[in-house]
Amino acid sequence: MLLNTYEKVTELFQEGNGYLSAARLRAAKVTTVQIKELVEKGVIEKISHGYYWLVAPDKKKLENYEMLEVCLINRRAVICADSACYFHGLIKEKPAKLSVATLKTDRSKMNLNFPITRHYFSDIAFEQDLEEKEISGIKIRVYNLERSVCDTIRFRNDIEKKIVDRIVKNYMKLEHKELDRLLAYADAMRVGKIVRSSLEAGAE
Helix, strand or coil: CCHHHHHHHHHHHHHCCCEEEHHHHHHCCCCHHHHHHHHHCCCEEEEECCEEEECECCECCCCCHHHHHHHHHCCCCEECHHHHHHHCCCCCCCCCCEEEEEECCCCCCCCCCCCEEEEEECHHHHCCCEEEEEECCEEEEEECHHHHHHHHHHCHHHCCHHHHHHHHHHHHHCCCCCHHHHHHHHHHCCCHHHHHHHHHHHHC
């Protein structure tokens, strides 16, 4: 590969904060063969179908890169449950799997280089209590704290028990918690009884 091509690719990735789509590369006249060569040489990393990361010694991935990459390859995906609680600082330990919410009608593939747990929501529930944040120039979508705690309890069969218990206990210790908001969501999702029982146990 010519040096000027390598330099052009590097500049393109820097403009994209280290991430770039295959479509953007092709639009810049970087061929599919050249992209494959860059991957094989370890210059770029394929993070998922159609997206790449520039492997550079002076630029490491952020701590929450998994959230960035999920929201990059699926713009409508939302970080939820225990992963959202981690994002909000309710727990210090990053969950082993990233919890992601998508619409039931969303059939886009989400094959990444790390494990995810995908939860499917109806149209009505999907957009509730949604917040947009920006990390390193990339927008991520994440549910607010109360909804995330409630969803952690809802999806307790997919999450380690010790993590669920820790999230509930830490939430109940918060001075700024909005229990009414959490319980209203729980009732709307028809899990009010189990959520109330879990919160009571966490308060003990």
